Amino acid sequence: MINKPSPHALQELLPPLTVNEAITESARCIMCFDAPCTHACPTHIDIPKFIKKISTGNLLGSARTILESNLLGATCARVCPVQELCEGACVLGSEHKPIAIGRLQRHAMDNLKGNKIDIFHPANSTGKKVAVVGAGPAGLSCAGELAKLGHSVTLYEKRELGGGLSTYGIIVLREPIEVALTEVAMIQRLGVRIEIGKEIGIDPTVADLQENFHAVFIAIGLGHTRALEIPGEEYVLDGLEYIERSKLEPSQLRVGRNVIVIGAGNTAIDCATLARRLGAERVTMIYRRTEKEMTAYPHEYDFVKREGVTFRFLVQPTKVHHENGGVKALECVRMTLGDPDCSGRPFPKPVPGATMLLRADQIVKAIGQNKTSLISTLNLKTEGGFIHINSDFETSSPGIFAGGDCIRARGSASTVMAVQDGKLAARSIHQRLVNHG
Amino acid sequence: MADLSVNFSGIRSPNPFWLASAPPTNSGAQIHRAFENGWGGAVWKTIGAPVLNVSNRYGAWRYGNEKMLAINNVELISDRPIEVNLREISDVKRAWPDRAVVVSAMVESKPVAWHDVIRRIQDTGADGIELNYGCPHGMSERGMGSAVGQVPEYCEQITRWVMDVAKIPVIVKLTPNISDIVMPARAAVAAGANALSLINTVNSIIGVDLETLEITPSIGGRGGHGGYAGPAVKPIALNMLAALGRDSIVRGSGLPISGMGGISTWRDAAEFLLLGASSLQVCTAVMHYGFRVVEDLCDGLSNWMDEKGFATIPQVVGRSLHHVTDFKDFDLSFKAIARIDQDKCIRCELCYVACNDSAHQCIDLFDKHGIASPPTAYDQSSNGKLEAISTRPTVVVREEDCVGCRLCFNVCPVENCIHMLQVPSGRPSVTWEELTQKQPEVAEDWKQMERYRKKMGIQIH
Numbered sequence: 001m002i003n004k005p006s007p008h009a010l011q012e013l014l015p016p017l018t019v020n021e022a023i024t025e026s027a028r029c030i031m032c033f034d035a036p037c038t039h040a041c042p043t044h045i046d047i048p049k050f051i052k053k054i055s056t057g058n059l060l061g062s063a064r065t066i067l068e069s070n071l072l073g074a075t076c077a078r079v080c081p082v083q084e085l086c087e088g089a090c091v092l093g094s095e096h097k098p099i100a101i102g103r104l105q106r107h108a109m110d111n112l113k114g115n116k117i118d119i120f121h122p123a124n125s126t127g128k129k130v131a132v133v134g135a136g137p138a139g140l141s142c143a144g145e146l147a148k149l150g151h152s153v154t155l156y157e158k159r160e161l162g163g164g165l166s167t168y169g170i171i172v173l174r175e176p177i178e179v180a181l182t183e184v185a186m187i188q189r190l191g192v193r194i195e196i197g198k199e200i201g202i203d204p205t206v207a208d209l210q211e212n213f214h215a216v217f218i219a220i221g222l223g224h225t226r227a228l229e230i231p232g233e234e235y236v237l238d239g240l241e242y243i244e245r246s247k248l249e250p251s252q253l254r255v256g257r258n259v260i261v262i263g264a265g266n267t268a269i270d271c272a273t274l275a276r277r278l279g280a281e282r283v284t285m286i287y288r289r290t291e292k293e294m295t296a297y298p299h300e301y302d303f304v305k306r307e308g309v310t311f312r313f314l315v316q317p318t319k320v321h322h323e324n325g326g327v328k329a330l331e332c333v334r335m336t337l338g339d340p341d342c343s344g345r346p347f348p349k350p351v352p353g354a355t356m357l358l359r360a361d362q363i364v365k366a367i368g369q370n371k372t373s374l375i376s377t378l379n380l381k382t383e384g385g386f387i388h389i390n391s392d393f394e395t396s397s398p399g400i401f402a403g404g405d406c407i408r409a410r411g412s413a414s415t416v417m418a419v420q421d422g423k424l425a426a427r428s429i430h431q432r433l434v435n436h437g
Numbered sequence: 438m439a440d441l442s443v444n445f446s447g448i449r450s451p452n453p454f455w456l457a458s459a460p461p462t463n464s465g466a467q468i469h470r471a472f473e474n475g476w477g478g479a480v481w482k483t484i485g486a487p488v489l490n491v492s493n494r495y496g497a498w499r500y501g502n503e504k505m506l507a508i509n510n511v512e513l514i515s516d517r518p519i520e521v522n523l524r525e526i527s528d529v530k531r532a533w534p535d536r537a538v539v540v541s542a543m544v545e546s547k548p549v550a551w552h553d554v555i556r557r558i559q560d561t562g563a564d565g566i567e568l569n570y571g572c573p574h575g576m577s578e579r580g581m582g583s584a585v586g587q588v589p590e591y592c593e594q595i596t597r598w599v600m601d602v603a604k605i606p607v608i609v610k611l612t613p614n615i616s617d618i619v620m621p622a623r624a625a626v627a628a629g630a631n632a633l634s635l636i637n638t639v640n641s642i643i644g645v646d647l648e649t650l651e652i653t654p655s656i657g658g659r660g661g662h663g664g665y666a667g668p669a670v671k672p673i674a675l676n677m678l679a680a681l682g683r684d685s686i687v688r689g690s691g692l693p694i695s696g697m698g699g700i701s702t703w704r705d706a707a708e709f710l711l712l713g714a715s716s717l718q719v720c721t722a723v724m725h726y727g728f729r730v731v732e733d734l735c736d737g738l739s740n741w742m743d744e745k746g747f748a749t750i751p752q753v754v755g756r757s758l759h760h761v762t763d764f765k766d767f768d769l770s771f772k773a774i775a776r777i778d779q780d781k782c783i784r785c786e787l788c789y790v791a792c793n794d795s796a797h798q799c800i801d802l803f804d805k806h807g808i809a810s811p812p813t814a815y816d817q818s819s820n821g822k823l824e825a826i827s828t829r830p831t832v833v834v835r836e837e838d839c840v841g842c843r844l845c846f847n848v849c850p851v852e853n854c855i856h857m858l859q860v861p862s863g864r865p866s867v868t869w870e871e872l873t874q875k876q877p878e879v880a881e882d883w884k885q886m887e888r889y890r891k892k893m894g895i896q897i898h
Contacts, residue, residue: 024502027501030785032786032787033789033790034786034812035785036784036822036826039815039819039824039825039829040821040822042820042821044820055501084821084822085820085822088821094783417820
């Protein structure tokens with residue numbers, strides 16, 4: 001029915017650096033003092049230090065430098081928006097090309113994986129028990145940091161696999177699933193017990209955790225993709241599920257010939273990329289605002305255009321047309337930009353009567369995730385639907401800490417921010433347990 | 438357009454660039470090709486005593502992205518039969534009458550051996566002879582090469598034997614593996630040599646293999662010292678060249694000097710000319726990139742000469758020698774300070790850390806409000822390129838404390854970003870020599886020195 005995709009369609013986009021490339025690139029780094037790349041990195045990896053170590057052939061030391069600041073260095077090397085972070089701050093960027101920091105980090109981390117070396121070992125047991133809820137980047141980071149410090153950590157995860165969005169929600173073109181699972185295994189080797197199939201609020205309850213543990217860290221991320229609330233929505237695929245299937249059961253993923261992706265964030269771009277790579281002849285992304293307001297990173301927008309994806313701006317879906325269980329078209333209305341809304345972006349308003357019918361045989365929505373409904377069951381103070389925390393990452397309930405996307409009331413959610421939350425929360429928890437034990 | 442031709446002690450060539458006696462001049466076929474590429478001359482790879490070579494004879498020092506900052510070798514003189522070399526020399530000279538064909542020689546330290554090789558070289562029609570007193574490896578163990586060059590008396594004796602029979606110009610090539618380069622040069626002058634050349638390779642071990650713990654390169658598990666050449670040795674060569682130019686006996690003799698040692702670009706070439714070389718020899722740059730490098734050597738040198746108003750090579754030769762002096766003749770009242778061009782600064786802070794850790798702690802960091810800002814002053818929750826760039830401190834020299842050491846200037850990765858600005862010191866001009874002649878106590882007693890400093894307003898940081 002559709003063009004047969006190339007066997008390399010879902011290969012990691014950037015090939016690994018060869019040894020020679022890594023040495024040449026690392027030697028280009030001028031070793032800024034108190035470097036801006038390190039400042040720009042949310043986990044503040046000492047980037048010139050790890051790059052220098054690559055150039056001297058000390059790959060083990062390089063990996064250690066990365067992991068000391070960021071236990072999920074292998075994931076971050078692939079999924080970080082480096083153009084907005086470290087590489088965007090590189091002093092060579094103004095006149096030359098910034099150092100390929102992400103790819104160098106991947107080089108150091110891949111070497112470690114190949115050598116099967118454990119960099120860290122747990123400290124002597126403190127006798128303290130901590131529960132971590134959610135095995136995504138924030139949970140893994142927190143659990144790993146606490147285990148390093150000698151605490152006994154149990155990590156509860158409702159899904160079958162750990163890794164959170166790294167495992168389920170990032171297309172393999174950016175991060176192969178093994179990378180995330182290798183990190184989960186590393187955290188487990190630090191002594192963290194992972195209990196899968198456990199959903200907080202049901203089993204265990206918050207009360208169970210408070211009773212059995214000295215501290216709790218909640219990192220439950222976000223909920224399902226938002227609803228479009230239009231007729232025929234049941235025929236629209238969920239973007240995150242679309243990506244998940246491409247990772248876990250690629251043979252089961254059906255891709256249309258003429259695909260519409262609703263939304264213009266980074267997940268929407270990933271869905272559109274997948275569809276194109278897996279054989280869709282035409283992929284159109286539709287967005288109710290304009291390219292100025294879209295939340296995708298500029299480099300992602302450029303990338304997906306080169307993948308052959310087309311855009312329609314100022315268009316909002318109103319109805320899905322279907323026939324015999326299959327999608328036929330998406331009815332939309334033309335929009336115009338009005339006054340700024342609470343996000344500061346101009347609020348789009350429909351143009352009366354300006355409807356159109358966009359043909360499609362598959363529609364995928366990626367318009368952002370809801371806050372998880374779990375939050376309301378936890379009896380914690382919230383802030384715009386997110387868990388409220390203080391500067392120590394502690395919630396309104398003493399001893400319960402939280403981090404990751406579930407607290408991200410401000411700023412953009414990202415893996416690296418979640419890792420930093422987990423790390424800082426672990427420090428707070430450690431302080432609390434050591435000082436007030 | 439500048440005239441690049443040279444007349445080096447009667448040896449003429451259309452440009453000053455000669456291939457040095459080394460692997461690129463191993464055969465007639467190579468030199469034919471070199472001349473086709475535009476080389477002005479070639480010094481034939483040393484002929485003389487019979488030898489055998491080994492594999493893994495070249496080692497290289499890689500530094501950063503520079504693959505061959507220097508090369509080290511244990512290759513001996515030509516391992517091809519002397520008759521073959523002599524025949525090819527004759528063929529090359531016949532084919533290229535306008536190019537300089539010089540033949541390097543090294544034989545046992547016996548008059549008859551030297552007389553014989555000199556006569557045979559002259560029979561080829563070659564333009565000149567270079568006496569190899571320099572190779573620091575292999576041949577020196579047999580009493581040749583640097584074993585001669587390191588002993589001025591041997592140097593003089595052998596040169597005399599050569600001059601007894603020489604009918605074409607004789608160049609004595611000096612080894613840098615000696616405490617004072619002037620001594621063997623004076624010996625050559627005394628023996629009546631027609632010209633000098635320097636430097637031969639510097640004795641060296643290139644490294645140790647951290648895997649096998651063997652010397653690099655490993656010759657079947659063994660290794661040893663070899664001759665070091667390439668860009669890294671250029672400063673050593675320039676110093677020795679200037680030392681000859683400043684010696685009254687060598688300079689007074691009027692012998693021309695063929696300069697070599699790390700010449701890779703026309704800029705290097707111009708520097709050698711300015712310090713007194715009147716022909717130039719190149720090896721490592723050719724071993725790295727091939728004969729084609731001569732094109733930019735000539736083109737760049739010619740353009741620079743035009744820009745500077747030099748019409749001929751002799752107008753350039755030695756033009757910078759009068760700037761070379763000893764420390765005792767430097768003006769102690771000269772004062773310079775570093776100034777950073779904030780528009781060009783990329784805020785890498787390499788000058789800051791260099792000054793702070795290794796110099797005089799006189800570069801400060803300021804935030805955008807002009808308030809002193811210590812390193813890593815940002816909040817741990819701060820991130821992203823905009824915050825990192827917008828909060829990057831400004832790097833400013835505290836000029837009243839700057840001693841003008843020039844370390845920051847040297848580490849700055851941006852062209853013309855840090856300037857060493859000459860400023861009036863308010864002190865009368867005086868050299869150390871002048872000062873200590875008038876006030877010898879200053880050099881003998883720290884208290885007197887302190888008194889002098891106070892009087893002159895000199896602060897030590």
